[in-house]
Amino acid sequence: MRLGEPARMQAAINITPLVDVVLVLLIIFMVMAPQMRKGPDVNLPNTTKPNSQGDERGRILVSIDEAGGLWINDQPVAAEHFDETLRAAVGAETNPKIVIRGDAKLNFREVREVMVAIEQEGFRGVGLIAKRAGAEGK
Amino acid sequence: MQFDNNDSGSSLQSEINITPLVDVVLVLLIIFMVVVPLLIEGYDVDIPRASADTSAPVAESQLILSIGSAACPILTPPAGEGIPKNCEVTLADQKIPVAELPARVAAILGGRPAEQRALFLAVDDRLNYEAVLRIIDLAKSRVEDLKIEFVAAN
Numbered sequence: 454m455r456l457g458e459p460a461r462m463q464a465a466i467n468i469t470p471l472v473d474v475v476l477v478l479l480i481i482f483m484v485m486a487p488q489m490r491k492g493p494d495v496n497l498p499n500t501t502k503p504n505s506q507g508d509e510r511g512r513i514l515v516s517i518d519e520a521g522g523l524w525i526n527d528q529p530v531a532a533e534h535f536d537e538t539l540r541a542a543v544g545a546e547t548n549p550k551i552v553i554r555g556d557a558k559l560n561f562r563e564v565r566e567v568m569v570a571i572e573q574e575g576f577r578g579v580g581l582i583a584k585r586a587g588a589e590g591k
Numbered sequence: 592m593q594f595d596n597n598d599s600g601s602s603l604q605s606e607i608n609i610t611p612l613v614d615v616v617l618v619l620l621i622i623f624m625v626v627v628p629l630l631i632e633g634y635d636v637d638i639p640r641a642s643a644d645t646s647a648p649v650a651e652s653q654l655i656l657s658i659g660s661a662a663c664p665i666l667t668p669p670a671g672e673g674i675p676k677n678c679e680v681t682l683a684d685q686k687i688p689v690a691e692l693p694a695r696v697a698a699i700l701g702g703r704p705a706e707q708r709a710l711f712l713a714v715d716d717r718l719n720y721e722a723v724l725r726i727i728d729l730a731k732s733r734v735e736d737l738k739i740e741f742v743a744a745n
Contacts, residue, residue, distance in 0.1 A: 469610050472614065473613070473617075476614075476617045476618075476621070477617075479621060480617070480620065480621055480624060483621060483624055483625055484624060498668075498720060498721035498724045498725070499672065499721070499725075500724050500725050500727075500728040501672065501673075501725075501728050501732070502728060502731070502732060503632035503633050503634060503728070504632060504633065504634065504635070505630065505632055506630075506631045506632055506633045506635075507630070507631070508626075508629050508630060508631075509629050509630070509631045510629060512631070552631065552633060555720050556720070557668045557719075557720065557721035558667070558668055558719070558720075558721075559719070559720040560666065560716065560717055560718060560719055560720060561714050561715065561716055561717070561718045561719070561720055561723050562716035562717070563720070564720050564723075565714075565716065565741070568636075568638045568741065569638065571638065572638040572639070572640060576638075577637055577638055577640070578635060578636070578637050578638070579635075579636060579638065580631075580633045580634065580635050580636075581633050581634045581636055581724060581727075582631050582632065582633035583632060583633050583634065583724050583728070584632070585632060586672050
């Protein structure tokens with residue numbers, strides 16, 4: 454295309470604004486999606502320097518909500534079915550990484566009881582999930 | 592913006608085309624926004640074997656930190672950051688204010704080889720979970736690769 458020629462029709466649609474709008478919409482939905490997850494409402498404890506526990510996919514998430522209710526991978530679990538649900542969640546994995554997302558309002562007994570239940574299934578190490586103080590997030 | 596209207600035919604375009612740059616930056620932004628909420632942080636701990644023989648003699652080198660609800664009365668989530676000052680913990684049978692914990696743990700465990708850096712925790716059941724995690728955070732703050740293990744409550 455030569456810029457100098459007067460009154461020549463431009464045949465191509467300018468798609469740049471379209472792409473920008475679509476990308477922004479994509480970002481909006483991606484930010485909203487984690488907040489729409491169906492899992493428990495857990496207010497994680499705040500600490501100064503928690504260590505990285507990696508990506509939550511590939512971990513088995515055991516959550517304990519404020520009322521002491523148990524959740525495995527965002528599905529509610531009755532206390533009496535905890536063992537078999539945990540075993541089913543682990544499946545054939547030989548070295549599963551189990552993390553506990555406990556609510557900050559719990560007392561230690563409720564968390565310890567869950568740790569004992571996990572230990573009785575033969576898993577000795579767990580990660581206790583915290584939130585870095587000052588960081589925004591779930 | 593004015594186009595050069597001379598007849599040379601090959602007028603230079605003086606502006607950089609930033610559209611590909613913007614696209615790449617937006618895609619990078621999306622990638623980070625998706626990955627960051629999935630990253631989790633916390634503390635690795637070991638759970639005592641419930642079936643283990645608890646009457647076995649405690650090894651001399653085991654460093655035990657006990658947090659009792661009488662000396663450290665934090666039963667509800669502590670406000671703000673850190674641990675309230677009225678909290679006292681027992682480290683290797685010595686009662687110390689919780690603020691001294693990082694220095695004491697570092698003094699005792701700092702010289703040991705990494706595989707022997709272990710802290711055994713005896714925590715009162717009534718304590719608030721957030722307070723317990725903050726004390727673990729304090730204990731770990733000056734020692735690298737510190738292993739945390741809970742001992743059965745007594």
